[in-house]
Amino acid sequence: MSLGACILLVAVLAGAIGLARVSRRARRRRAPPLSDDLARLARAAPGGRPADALEVPSTSVVEDRAVSFPCHVCGESAMQALDHQVEEIGGERLRRVRVGCDRCGAERQLYVRVMAAA
């Protein structure tokens, strides 16, 4: 093979690799709408919005309840509570728990209402 042909071959291969990279990047860029839809579904699911807050009898089970749902992205039951804050929303104190999936890393927020003892 002549040096010119060799250089041409390398240039063609580099171009092909470059194109593969670009199309991988393009695929990744197209991914967000799906996760946006999933995030929207997660917000519409129980606990996803303050108005749909989950109800628990005591603060000690807030995080247990929040991680009891499977991941909204991969469907695995591998959620962990990442943090947990008290927020006053519409004159009521709600717990906002951020949960993350151990398997795929997806995160979502759940609102939990601690029912006052009667």
Ligand SMILES: [Zn+2]
């Ligand atoms: Zn997941």
